[in-house]
Amino acid sequence: MAEQTLRAWLLTDTPTSRRHAKLSALYQGWLSFRSNTMAMIGLGILLALVLVAAAAPILSPHDPFAQDLGNRLAPLGTDGHVLGTDSLGRDILSRLIYGARITLYIVALVALIAPVVGLLVGTVSGYLGGWIDIVLMRITDIFLAFPRLVLALAFVAALGAGIENAVIAISLTAWPPYARIARAETLTIRSSDYISAIKLQGAGGLRIITKHIWPLCVSSLIVRVTLDMAGIILAAAGLGFLGLGAQPPSPEWGAMISEGRRFILDHWWVATMPGLAIFTVSLAFNLLGDGLRDVLDPKAGE
Amino acid sequence: MSMLDIDALDVWFGRDRGRVDAVRQASFIAAAGESFGLVGESGSGKSTILRAITGLAPTWSGKIAVKGHAIGQRRPKAFYKQVQMVFQDPYASLHPRHSVDAVLGETLHLHGFRDIDARVVKLLDDVGLGQKFRFRYPHQLSGGQRQRVAIARALAPEPELLLLDEPTSALDVSVQAEILNLLADLRQEHGLTYLMVSHDLSVVGHMCDRLAVMKDGEIVEIMDVAALRAMKATHPYSQHLLQASV
Numbered sequence: 034m035a036e037q038t039l040r041a042w043l044l045t046d047t048p049t050s051r052r053h054a055k056l057s058a059l060y061q062g063w064l065s066f067r068s069n070t071m072a073m074i075g076l077g078i079l080l081a082l083v084l085v086a087a088a089a090p091i092l093s094p095h096d097p098f099a100q101d102l103g104n105r106l107a108p109l110g111t112d113g114h115v116l117g118t119d120s121l122g123r124d125i126l127s128r129l130i131y132g133a134r135i136t137l138y139i140v141a142l143v144a145l146i147a148p149v150v151g152l153l154v155g156t157v158s159g160y161l162g163g164w165i166d167i168v169l170m171r172i173t174d175i176f177l178a179f180p181r182l183v184l185a186l187a188f189v190a191a192l193g194a195g196i197e198n199a200v201i202a203i204s205l206t207a208w209p210p211y212a213r214i215a216r217a218e219t220l221t222i223r224s225s226d227y228i229s230a231i232k233l234q235g236a237g238g239l240r241i242i243t244k245h246i247w248p249l250c251v252s253s254l255i256v257r258v259t260l261d262m263a264g265i266i267l268a269a270a271g272l273g274f275l276g277l278g279a280q281p282p283s284p285e286w287g288a289m290i291s292e293g294r295r296f297i298l299d300h301w302w303v304a305t306m307p308g309l310a311i312f313t314v315s316l317a318f319n320l321l322g323d324g325l326r327d328v329l330d331p332k333a334g335e
Numbered sequence: 336m337s338m339l340d341i342d343a344l345d346v347w348f349g350r351d352r353g354r355v356d357a358v359r360q361a362s363f364i365a366a367a368g369e370s371f372g373l374v375g376e377s378g379s380g381k382s383t384i385l386r387a388i389t390g391l392a393p394t395w396s397g398k399i400a401v402k403g404h405a406i407g408q409r410r411p412k413a414f415y416k417q418v419q420m421v422f423q424d425p426y427a428s429l430h431p432r433h434s435v436d437a438v439l440g441e442t443l444h445l446h447g448f449r450d451i452d453a454r455v456v457k458l459l460d461d462v463g464l465g466q467k468f469r470f471r472y473p474h475q476l477s478g479g480q481r482q483r484v485a486i487a488r489a490l491a492p493e494p495e496l497l498l499l500d501e502p503t504s505a506l507d508v509s510v511q512a513e514i515l516n517l518l519a520d521l522r523q524e525h526g527l528t529y530l531m532v533s534h535d536l537s538v539v540g541h542m543c544d545r546l547a548v549m550k551d552g553e554i555v556e557i558m559d560v561a562a563l564r565a566m567k568a569t570h571p572y573s574q575h576l577l578q579a580s581v
Contacts, residue, residue, distance in 0.1 A: 046471070046475060047467040047468075047470075047471070048470035048471065049470065050470060051434070051436060051470060053470060054434050054470035054471070054472070058472065225427055226422045226423075226424060226427040226428035227427065227428055227429055227430040227431075229391050229422070229428075230420075230422060230428050230429075230485070230488065231430075231441070231442075232390075232391070233389055233391075233415055233419060234415060234441075234442045234445045234446065234488075234491075234492070235412040235415045235445055235446070236445055244441070245430060248432045249431070249432060
């Protein structure tokens, strides 16, 4: 009974307070998201990843750095090593579990930096127009013209190898598409009547950009970010594979593939297991992005 | 006393060879408390005059004076407390992510009001929307309800001059009548001056005291509503327009 009334309260057409209206909108978004099975699978995988990363010391059967040269390159299903061991006898499962932390760290940092920079540049450029638009968009063009991985390589080479530098390098190469999307959206929004209407209340450019344009750009950016996450994980893995991202003892998935490459013919699991992990997480982000697009698209709410 | 005095107003878009003159040498005066109509076909420059007055069309020359104060290119904040506008399409003039409460609250905040909650309640009552609409989003409202919200937003700063850009043309006929009656009531209650754009002569005949007929960016005739009802237009184009609307 209580559940029934809570549901009715959340689904009402006549909210009675600001908080009520917000919760109601959130709940309806959740309902439409929940009806998308694939997106729920994606969300489930990512939640599991977060849990695994948080509980890594409890879940992992071995120390990810403990070497056991007598037991190197053990195959799948070996006693005590479900996913086998790598060339130094380290447990692959434990390394994958600890590697989830690194993956999440990279994803979170890039997701914080690139879209925010893109949103700022794109909306300012689109709203103000004129020479500011020209300057900002030509800078964007220059960044877009570089192949992403090559530019990231150059940054890492200049700044030194390491996870933080890999993140900065990926972010620096990832923001221009967001700026382009945000600018295109801003151009359609800025000539609309509701922007004219708020201008007639004497609102300044800062308020219009942050309170009226951002909320409408953010949803398409979030969707784009989740769809790009797969690419970002792969880019990070690629830098790790090339030895320019995470450095050897650290269990970063790309670096693990790189180590396993030497044995790929005789001991396929060493490179395959981290590859499967990257594949699963990338797929989960793509599924989630698809589902979010259905929920967050402002036109779908009509 | 004149509320709005427009003299030799030119409005254009683009420049050099791409320049389009949307309004040429328009002049009229709307007295305080009067309801003045602008009629003409689409593209005749009616709405452009409103956009020039509010500053949404920045390239204009001539004289625009509100209550005797001429307006420059940049409008002070006080201007927007005097002059407000209701847009044509209520589906486009409300932010899709802002609730009614947010729209009205922000408007009141921008105009420096302190008692925002009480004023939002009062505005909703004024436009005939109950409290139950306060926290709804635009997609939960009908066209007529949205236009009422837009009217409430325009009334929020307590303006003296309201510019109405075909406020009912996007609505159903039955809803049109409701909105027009609401506008007529509000004018009486608040002593507003209206400048109303429409291509519908019957709407103008119902709402306005005097009207200007526009053709190709020029005002060809200014007449009062009695002349409109008696079909006594002097300019051939206005006669043609009257004939076509019967």
